[in-house]
Amino acid sequence: MHIMEGFLPVAHAASWGAVSTLCVGFGLRSISRAVKDKPELKMLLGVSTAFTFILSALKLPSVTGSCSHPTGTGLGAILFGPLAMAPISAIVLLFQALLLAHGGITTLGANVFSMGVVGPIVGYGIYRLGRAVALPTGLTIFLAAALADLATYITTACQLAMAFPDPTGGFSASLVKFLGVFAITQIPLAISEGLLTVLIYSFIQKHSGQELTSLGFNLSGGEERI
Amino acid sequence: MTGRFKNGILIAAVLALAIIPLIMAGQPSVGPDGIKTELFKGSDDQASATIQTLAPNYKPWFTSLYTPPSTEIESLLFALQAAIGAGFIGYYIGYARGRAKRQIPQMLASHDSPEIRTSGCLFSDKNAERTI
Numbered sequence: 001m002h003i004m005e006g007f008l009p010v011a012h013a014a015s016w017g018a019v020s021t022l023c024v025g026f027g028l029r030s031i032s033r034a035v036k037d038k039p040e041l042k043m044l045l046g047v048s049t050a051f052t053f054i055l056s057a058l059k060l061p062s063v064t065g066s067c068s069h070p071t072g073t074g075l076g077a078i079l080f081g082p083l084a085m086a087p088i089s090a091i092v093l094l095f096q097a098l099l100l101a102h103g104g105i106t107t108l109g110a111n112v113f114s115m116g117v118v119g120p121i122v123g124y125g126i127y128r129l130g131r132a133v134a135l136p137t138g139l140t141i142f143l144a145a146a147l148a149d150l151a152t153y154i155t156t157a158c159q160l161a162m163a164f165p166d167p168t169g170g171f172s173a174s175l176v177k178f179l180g181v182f183a184i185t186q187i188p189l190a191i192s193e194g195l196l197t198v199l200i201y202s203f204i205q206k207h208s209g210q211e212l213t214s215l216g217f218n219l220s221g222g223e224e225r226i
Numbered sequence: 227m228t229g230r231f232k233n234g235i236l237i238a239a240v241l242a243l244a245i246i247p248l249i250m251a252g253q254p255s256v257g258p259d260g261i262k263t264e265l266f267k268g269s270d271d272q273a274s275a276t277i278q279t280l281a282p283n284y285k286p287w288f289t290s291l292y293t294p295p296s297t298e299i300e301s302l303l304f305a306l307q308a309a310i311g312a313g314f315i316g317y318y319i320g321y322a323r324g325r326a327k328r329q330i331p332q333m334l335a336s337h338d339s340p341e342i343r344t345s346g347c348l349f350s351d352k353n354a355e356r357t358i
Contacts, residue, residue, distance in 0.1 A: 002270045006286030007277055047318050053311030057304050061247040061266045068269040092307075099303050101290040102270070160273060164280045174280055181272045188247070192240045199236045200315070202229065207322035 001071070001114055001156040001182070002096065005104025012163045017109030020086070023117045027086035034080060038214050041080075044204065048076030049088050051200060055193060056092050056115075062185040070193035071152050074145030075200060077120035078127045079215060089116025114155035123148030141201050146194030153182040 008016070034041055055072030062068060073085045090112045096102040103111045123144040130140030157178035166173035205212060247266075254262040277284060294300040 004274050005290045006288035007274055043318060046314055050311040050314035054308050057308035060244050063247045065251055065265055066269050066272060067266045095307060098292060100300060101293040104290055106288045164277050166280060177276055178273060181269055181276055185269050188243045192243045195236045195240050199233055207326055
């Protein structure tokens with residue numbers, strides 16, 4: 001999902017930068033509010049950040065014969081809501097842009113938008129939906145994390161198709177090409193991310209029940225337990 | 227199904243998803259120049275290649291401020307990134323389990339609080355022993 005340095009036209013790079021700056025601002029406000037009221041949540045915020053650090057460093061082979069990596073943003077979105085992951089993703093992407101030549105400063109806005117904004121919003125939305133229709137918690141967490149991962153890569157494909165429409169087929173033909181690169185490769189990785197998120201969530205639930213309760217999770221009724 | 231068993235299945239499935247593609251891929255085909263084509267390229271690089279076919283005249287207008295001098299250094303920095311994350315998760319797991327161990331005897335000693343029965347974070351410590 002990393003759009004390489006310099007690979008977005010200036011106008012696109014600037015627009016995504018502006019949108020993402022706004023989202024990171026809202027995210028910082030939502031994090032500082034949550035932590036100010038309940039300082040004990042800092043640990044779980046750290047866990048969400050650490051989970052994103054690990055997963056976005058794991059370049060895994062996929063059935064298509066190419067490699068890609070998960071994003072790890074679903075967990076934080078489920079725990080802290082969709083806004084909180086924008087600044088966290090920005091930190092990870094900045095690390096990779098500056099030290100690894102992965103992604104870039106000029107494409108940071110677009111990359112934060114796909115990984116830190118769209119992915120978490122989709123993940124959080126799926127999580128709420130799963131709860132609303134009373135899906136088992138494990139399945140809900142799995143779907144939320146896996147689809148957040150997939151949504152991030154679909155967003156990257158859309159961003160690239162908007163910037164580089166096919167000379168004959170336009171946006172849609174270009175989108176098909178970029179989805180061919182990203183989407184199918186990502187499916188098994190999204191499944192892996194979903195499974196790993198269920199694993200860490202079940203540990204958090206077991207050992208940080210009080211923090212989850214203060215985040216609004218209703219554990220006593222048993223329906224949010226895995 | 228115990229927590230340990232469930233976690234084992236989850237980890238096994240993740241490993242299988244990573245290993246199966248490696249087995250399925252077989253041998254890389256040999257290109258016209260006699261050099262074997264590279265398998266498991268990064269999808270980010272493939273996207274850059276797709277951009278070059280869609281817009282052959284497009285020139286990236288900015289280059290990375292710092293590029294790792296070799297793939298070895300790059301993998302060093304990727305490992306560092308994962309290590310930072312794994313280090314913190316390890317710290318959290320130790321902290322959470324230690325806290326749970328301290329709390330149970332205290333709670334039991336003070337009084338038979340109903341909280342002990344309902345709050346799973348305390349009572350499931352026995353499972354934690356097996357799951358991690």
